[in-house]
Amino acid sequence: AQTVTQSQPEMSVQEAETVTLSCTYDTSESDYYLFWYKQPPSRQMILVIRQEAYKQQNATENRFSVNFQKAAKSFSLKISDSQLGDAAMYFCAYRSWGSSYKLIFGSGTRLLVRP
């Protein structure tokens, strides 16, 4: 069975600086998707970024980028030029390529942004 681990319960960053959130996963599959979701205090789950395992190039979305290390089963999220609105819970999630439709979530990392 696949598992997703986020080892940092909480991280803090100064506004305008860069922070990296860690995620590792365990799977025997070769094809899969990885996601980072943001959950602000409103509780809405918002997609931040998505990575297909078959792609070697790391995904980027504006200030958000990932460092995907397939061999190491690592999928970290880098937030550049942090803003107050980035403060939220961040969840890493895994999804199989094939017929399994389940998103497997990590336990989350709370990001605090200091003004």
Next chain:
Amino acid sequence: NAGVTQTPKFQVLKTGQSMTLQCAQDMNHNSMYWYRQDPGMGLRLIYYSASEGTTDKGEVPNGYNVSRLNKREFSLRLESAAPSQTSVYFCASSEMMGGETQYFGPGTRLLVL
């Protein structure tokens, strides 16, 4: 274009009461999902519907039933609520099964006394 909507936003139930959580999406997505989120944990899948007319169990289906009313709507029913079902419930949808991104509703906070 509202995306995924859920009602109610918050509900308090007594043990043994029943209720239905409603979910609707206006993105013409084929697949819909129900998750629960407990404190300090990620989301866990309760049930999903790959397409209109089909439903399947997820990781934690006990105590719940679902109905895919049409392509837009997917409801979750608690027949006899228990305190262990106190949680935040999220509905999500995706264009089709097979890896596409899931888009989430705002959540329903349920408290069972």
